[in-house]
Amino acid sequence: MENTAEKTIITVVGKDTVGIIAKVCTYLSENGINVLDISQTIVSGYFNMMMIVDMSRAQVPFASCQKELDEVGAGLGVLIKCQRAEIFEKMHRI
Numbered sequence: 001m002e003n004t005a006e007k008t009i010i011t012v013v014g015k016d017t018v019g020i021i022a023k024v025c026t027y028l029s030e031n032g033i034n035v036l037d038i039s040q041t042i043v044s045g046y047f048n049m050m051m052i053v054d055m056s057r058a059q060v061p062f063a064s065c066q067k068e069l070d071e072v073g074a075g076l077g078v079l080i081k082c083q084r085a086e087i088f089e090k091m092h093r094i
Contacts, residue, residue, distance in 0.1 A: 006056035007036070007085035010069065014078025016047040024049075024080065027072050032059040047078065052085065 012024060021040065028035060033053050040049035058065065066082045073080035 006054055008033075008053050008055050008062070008065075009083045009085055010049075010051040010053055011081050011083075012040075012047065012049040012051075012073065012078050014047055014073070014076070016042050016045050017076060017078075020047055020076055020078060021049065023072055023076060024051075024069070027069065028053060031065065031068075032057045033065070 010024070012020060014020075025035065033055055034057070035051055035053050037052040038049065039051075040047070042048075055062065055065070060068065062082070062084070069080040069082055
């Protein structure tokens with residue numbers, strides 16, 4: 001991945017329910033965060049999604065995005081985690 005400075009990895013894991021993708025994407029859109037790539041699977045009723053997003057035009061700071069997505073996840077009964085892509089990549093180089 002080139003220029004990872006503003007890229008963020010978002011993961012969503014939990015029991016599948018209606019509206020997970022819609023609510024996460026609505027939050028991102030309302031805050032100027034662009035989805036670059038998305039992958040999701042459902043295995044035996046459990047939802048798993050990984051997104052790569054661009055936060056270069058985000059209307060909220062990274063820490064606020066993390067906190068607010070935690071709250072979105074709590075409302076849906078899933079766990080949502082945000083991690084800067086540069087940190088994610090450095091962890092996997094070791």
